[in-house]
Structures are given as C-alpha cells and as structure tokens.
Amino acid sequence: MSDKKNDFGDKEALHYHAAGRPGKLEITATKSMATQRDLSLAYSPGVAAPVRAIAEHPNLAYDYTAKGNLVAIITNGTAILGLGNLGPLASKPVMEGKAVLFKRFADIDGIDLEVDTTDVDEFINCVKLLGPTFGGINLEDIKAPECFIIEQALREKMDIPVFHDDQHGTAIITGAGIINAIDLTDRDIKDVTVVVNGAGAAAIACTELIKAMGVPHHNVIMCDSKGVIYQGREEGMNQWKSAHAVETEHRSLEEALKGADVFLGLSVQGAVSQEMVKNMADKPIIFAMANPDPEITPEDVKAVRPDAIVATGRSDYPNQVNNVLGFPYIFRGALDVRASTINDEMKVAAALAIAELAREDVPDEVAAAYTGGHPKYGPDYIIPAPFDPRLISAISPAVAEAAIKSGVAKKPLIDMNAYRKELAARLNPTTGTLQMVYDQLGKDLKRVIFTEADEETVLRAALGFEQNGYGKAVLLGHEEPIRDHLERIGHDRTDKLEIHHGRNSDKSHQYAEFLFSKLQRDGYLFRDCLRLVRSDRNVFGACMLAFGDADAMVTGHTRHYAAALESITKVIDPLPDRKAMGLSIVVAEDRTIFVADTAINEMPTAEEMAEIAIHTADTVRHFGIEPRVAFMSYTNFGNPTGGILATTSREAVSVLDTKDVDFEYEGEMHAGVALNPEIMQSYPFCRLSGPANVLIMPGMHSAHISTKLLRELGGGTVIGPMLVGLTHSVQVIPMGSYASEIINLAALAAHNVNLLKK
C-alpha cells in the first residue's frame, strides 16, 4: 500500500483502469476505410504492391508500414517497478502505461508485449524473432542480472535500437538530476561521496553513469539486500556487483550513509530511516527512487534534514526523477534518424539536455500542471516536470545530433532547426500554425508594447518574446514592481529593458495634445486628455503607436476586452473601408479553423457579415491558408426557414454573390455540414471544395460561446480573438491568459504590422 500522498486510493485506480474499454490502449487506423475502394487499397489486392517493394528493398518498410514509429515495450515481469517478480501478466498495466507515455509525450506508437519465460535464451530468441515488426525495442522491468545478459545479446543480434529503460533511462535522468543537485549545493563532482542502495538493473546503470560523469570509483559505496558490497564479499555476488565493490570497513547501509553527500535509492520501499539521513553530510542529496513507494518519503527526510535536496520517482512530490522524462524523447530522436542503436554519446547528450532545461524559465503551462506555484531552478526544482512541453524539442534533437555525430544514424537529418520546430508542432499544433508567423518575425524585429508589464505573467511573456528573438519588448508599467519581479525571476539584464509609464514620460504632453485634437469635439478638455495619457496605459500605448514610438501593442491581461478596446479606439481609428473585428483561431489536432467575429460586432447585419467574411478571408491568406468560408446557422440552406439569425446568414451569402470575391463561400449551414465532408455530401450543390476553414457566425454570442467551449472542453487550442481592422497593430488578450498565449498574440501583433503596410 502506498503512503497516500496522492489523493486517490486503490479503488479509484482500479476503476480508472476498468472504466469504459478496459485497459489504457486501443489501436486506430491511419488510413480511410470507408468504401470498397479503400478496402481494396488497404488489403487485397492493393497491399501486394508494398509487399513486393519491401521484399526487394527492406528499408522501404519504413515508408510503407508503421515500423519506423513503432516501439515494443517488452518484459517478463520479473522486476515490476519495486513490487518484485509478479510475472508477465501482472506487469501488463505498467507496460500499457509505458505505451501511453510514449504516445502522449513523443507521438510514438508503443505496444506492450509480456513474454512468459524466465529463461534468458528463450527470452532473447523471442525478442530477436520479432525484430522486423518494430523500429525499436524498449526492455522494461526485467530483473538483474538477467537484464544485463538479455540487453547485451539483443544489442548484438538486432539492427534496431534496444534500450533497457530501467538501466539507461533511469541513469540518464538520475545523471541530469545529480548534475543540478551538485551545482545547487556548490559541490565538485570529483569530491562527492555516494551511497547507492540496490545493485540491480537501475542501480548498476546509474552508478556507471555517475562514475563516467566524474564521481571517483572509490567514492561510491553500493549496497544490496545483504548490505555493503565490499571487496572480498562472496554472498549474493555477480560480476556486475563485483565491478563496484570497494575496500571499506562499512558493512551496513546505516554505516555507509554516515557523512555521505548523496544517496541513490533504487531498491525497495522504506529501506532508509530518518536516523540514517540525520547522519549524512550538510545539504545532503537524497534520491529515493523506488516505485511506487520511495526508500524514505520527502516528509520524513525534511522533518530531520530541512537542508536536503530530495527527489523521488513519483509525480506527486517535487523533483520527479523517473525515466518517463527520458525514454519517449530518446526513442523519438533515435527513430527520426533511424539510429541502429542508442549509444553512450546519445545517452550523455540526453542527460545534459535535461539538466540544461531545468535551469531555464518555466512556461506557465507547466507551472499550471503542478500545484505549489511557479517552479524555479532550485532545491525543489532540479529537473523539468514530465508535462513540460519543451522536453521533446530539447532532448530528441540532442539525441539525434549525437547519433549523427557518432555515426549510427542511417538517415541523418539535414536541417536540425527545422527538426526542432517540427517536434514542437508535433505535440502542440499551435506551433505549426504560427510557425510561419514566427519565422517571419525573426527576419524583421518589431518593437512590441506589453502594457501590463508589472504583472508577472505579462513580464514573463515579454521576456520570452524577446529571448526567443521575436522582437523587442517595450514594457509599460510601474518600474518598481517590474524590477521586483525581474529579481524574483532571476533576470539579470535589467539595464537592457525599456520601461515606460505615462506618469513620468516626457512624451505625455505631446500625446495629450494629439488626443485633444481627436477628442475635443467629443467634449474632452485638454486636461482630460492629459489625465487619460498619464493614467490609462492603453491610451498611452496607443499614442506611442500613433507617433511611431513602437510598432505594435499587446494588452488586456487585467482589463475586460471591451474596456481595453474603448481606450484604444480613442486614439486609433479603424482602417478606411474596414471593420474592426475579432478573429479567433482554433487549432485542432488535424486542422486549423478561423472563427469571426468573436469580439466586436454583436449582431452584424447581412452586409456586415459579408464584410467580415471578406476581411477574414484576406487575413487567413496571410497565414498561407486558402480560405473556404461557411456562414453559420442552426439551419441548412433555408431548412427550416428559421428566424432572424438564420435569414441574416442566408442574406450574407446573397450579398457576397453581388461582389466579385476571389474565395470560396457558402451557407447558411450548421457546423456539421461545414466541417464534416460526409455530411456535406448530402448537399451536392454546395460550392465549397472541402470542409470549411473559416466560420462566419451570425452573432458575437455564438462566436464567443463556441470558441470558449472549445477552449474549456479541450476540443482545440484557441488563439485570440485576434483584433483586425485598425490602422495600428494592437492585440487584446483574454483576461488571465498564460504567458505562452500572450506571446502568441504579441507575435501576431508584430506580424500584422507588415500586413498593415501592404
């Protein structure tokens, strides 16, 4: 039984596994199988063509089958986590779990194979014979010392990567954590003394890696179930343990831990007591990694050693040192360059990439996935969290690059930068949609105002925007809180930042005069305008744009959309013949859809809807997407007749018919017809050549509600609403946006500057 740090019990865990379709996996087809023709292509006779091609050129299996993205997670269940030898069938939930992690974190298709034998040769033969099916083999939870023999033999016999996760996956993450824990406690790796508890698969591999990283052999004492492994010991030994035997007086874990700097636990629950950690050196580093329950809990450590850095293998404590941080990404990199093996160079590259990533600022999405505030490199954050979306683009390219350099890549990558972007887009389709925008920004840096820079989230976004090379961040806000946040975040280049506030700006008078010239006939006095410029950041920022003191602006983190817009439009006019409007971008797994008007025109007339469609189509083209516009309704082509909302959508189509537009449009229709090609086939006269990618809504309520629903229910990532149709580039973010969402809109704001010039 666990110590119940988690908030669920065994009953809930069992229900989770049994609910709906039992287990955690299913297989889905990647090709259409809707018609007789599809069947002929996928199976007989169509399948004969790839069969012959592969028979002639075996490498074509990577082009015509799932092999290249398919990894087998293979075990015999002899060391299931720290639960021991419970057999192959009982190990299935863990192996299915690993398959899910492969998919979730690296888009790799994993399949679990539980092999019913403890005979080493039988196991080796079984796995070897399965070779043609897979792009890689992940061995899991096979006990030592058999695992060493099995892995070694399979590496020699197979031409695809074979990787025993409990050995190398664990060693890589432990290595990364140790690098950072040593750094944070001001130690030198050559001086640290280490006690390793456990002498099995994980412990031996971790010990080998930390020694390769610089910990001297004689500074490491290894213990197993019989105590210290000292030179000359005979009981319970094997060649792998002997390699780590040292000359020492110590015979028990308790004795070995006296004065030790580091404890690495890869054994069983409860193997370490509070008494033992009390006697360790100052600022001890304690990695209690037995799963599911550690050798000692962080609470028990902290009660007696508040100065300790503690890590466990679990996700419900800080510092999760678990191989989930490694194996998905290591295989991703190896598969993508068709590496024949995963060698030491690739493992070291992975460890360094992980250690490095922990020292960078943490994005809000990661912070939001964990309770306890925004993690910052330090004793409680020595290693990135598994939900960190940056892991894939940090680790996999490092592994791929090391494979290429060490000569084991059969398909070297040409463009590492493009690969990094592709990886980021693979798990977060938003990145793909915005990539073109980001690519263009790098070539032409714009000055973008962040109006609420004294809000920490906005400040992080501004710094991230600048650090990523998207443009120059111009900060609006009170200087003192901005500097306080910067200090807390650990930003050390404050001298390079440009901070403004209307209250102490020498431009305020000039801006107020300009504003007065615009507003005097609306009853504003000069002093009203001066007050606005000094106190309303949206007015001040908009004036900066009007005077060319900055190129674009992003605002709205703490003010309602309408309120922010009201201030902005006091200064900035709509474009001639254009309507200001809000355009939201919904990035779903397999497509990107634009929805308008999500922000400004509450009940557009038919003419206004047509206008919104024209401007949206124009904007969509700037994203490199050919618009297919659908006018939305709850009715389809006049059936049923419907009320004002339906008829307005229908009339908007008629209005467009009278204009000479160069994009596809159709309506009125409901969302099913617009987005589902099979339903659309029921209306053969429909002029759209494919599913719609621009949805023009009959009112702001439906536009707003539908995009918010998608955002909350997880049907897609929603960017925006993006404000279009003003003479200067301004974006108003939804209140309380994450830093990454602010960066996206800041990037769009910078990108739109050039569109306005066209």
Ligand SMILES: NC(=O)C1=CN([C@@H]2O[C@H](COP(=O)(O)OP(=O)(O)OC[C@H]3O[C@@H](n4cnc5c(N)ncnc54)[C@H](OP(=O)(O)O)[C@@H]3O)[C@@H](O)[C@H]2O)C=CC1
């Ligand atoms: N956090 C992570 O990412 C990972 C954690 N682990 C954890 O590490 C542990 C070991 O896994 P693995 O190496 O695969 O298993 P193995 O079966 O290969 O090794 C188990 C080792 O633990 C030793 N052991 C058992 N009881 C004790 C004890 N009371 N004191 C000291 N040593 C003991 C065994 O000693 P002996 O040789 O005498 O039998 C053996 O050397 C498990 O708890 C597992 O969950 C493993 C992989 C990854």
Ligand SMILES: CC(=O)C(=O)O
């Ligand atoms: C994490 C893991 O692989 C184990 O505990 O065995």
Ligand SMILES: [Mg+2]
């Ligand atoms: Mg394991």
